[in-house]
Amino acid sequence: xxxxxxxxxxxxxxxxxxALGIVRCALGEAVARGETTPLRPAWIVESVGVVPAVFGEFxxxxxxxxxxxxxxxxxxxNIVPYAxxxxxxxxxxxxxxxxxxxxxxxxxxxxxxxxxxxSVLTPPREIDTRDEIVLGRHGIILQxxxxxxxxxxxxxxxxxxxxxxxxxxxxxxxxxxxxxxxDGAVLKVFEAQVFGGPAQ
Numbered sequence: 001x002x003x004x005x006x007x008x009x010x011x012x013x014x015x016x017x018x019a020l021g022i023v024r025c026a027l028g029e030a031v032a033r034g035e036t037t038p039l040r041p042a043w044i045v046e047s048v049g050v051v052p053a054v055f056g057e058f059x060x061x062x063x064x065x066x067x068x069x070x071x072x073x074x075x076x077x078n079i080v081p082y083a084x085x086x087x088x089x090x091x092x093x094x095x096x097x098x099x100x101x102x103x104x105x106x107x108x109x110x111x112x113x114x115x116x117x118x119s120v121l122t123p124p125r126e127i128d129t130r131d132e133i134v135l136g137r138h139g140i141i142l143q144x145x146x147x148x149x150x151x152x153x154x155x156x157x158x159x160x161x162x163x164x165x166x167x168x169x170x171x172x173x174x175x176x177x178x179x180x181x182x183d184g185a186v187l188k189v190f191e192a193q194v195f196g197g198p199a200q
Contacts, residue, residue: 010054010057010059010120010193011120011193015052015054015055016118016195017048018051018055019055019089019118019195020118022047022048022051023063023093023199024047024199024200025044026039026091026093026094027093027094027097027116027200030094030097031098031106035098039086055089056085057084057085058081058083058084059081060077060079060080060120060121060190061088061092062077062192063075063076063077063089063119064096064117065106065199066117068115070115073106074096074100075096075100076095076100077119077121079124079139079141080123085120093116112200115198116198116199117194117195118195119152119153119192119193119194121190121191124188124189125188130163130167130181130187133187135157135166136154137153138190138191139192140167140170141187141188141190142181143185143188144176144181145176147176149170149174151166151169152194153192153194167181168181171185
């Protein structure tokens, strides 16, 4: 499902195409083998050519998969980066296809009709008040009582939620009561450069 980026982000047009190529390569390997596979630079060079330097930076990213009707089929990512963007895209693409606990693994037949959505993230920052949240621009992290949950920026607009509905849903996603966001919750925001295309 292709979306316009709510922020300019670190990737230019060429780099976005490279990112999609990395994700497609990772998906193809994982789905064909039925298991996650280690990143091999030769596969990437063969598939997408030279990888720009930005893919060596430590950036958070999510990979989402959508079926032909737009329904979510898998979504895995890292808010806080633990590896290079190249490694993150490779690993999270494979995890979205095979290891999202909400869904059965993606099959080879199914993969041909999937759409990929990539979200490259800015570092999260804590906010003082929920009034600072701009729906559709900000991803939101809620933390309370040792629990946490996150929504990417595109989630509230896709669901048609206002801010209260968004924070209520986020509280429930964290395993808390729906009104947990009213008092004592830590809120953080980030922005995402969002783009996508066919999985193959």
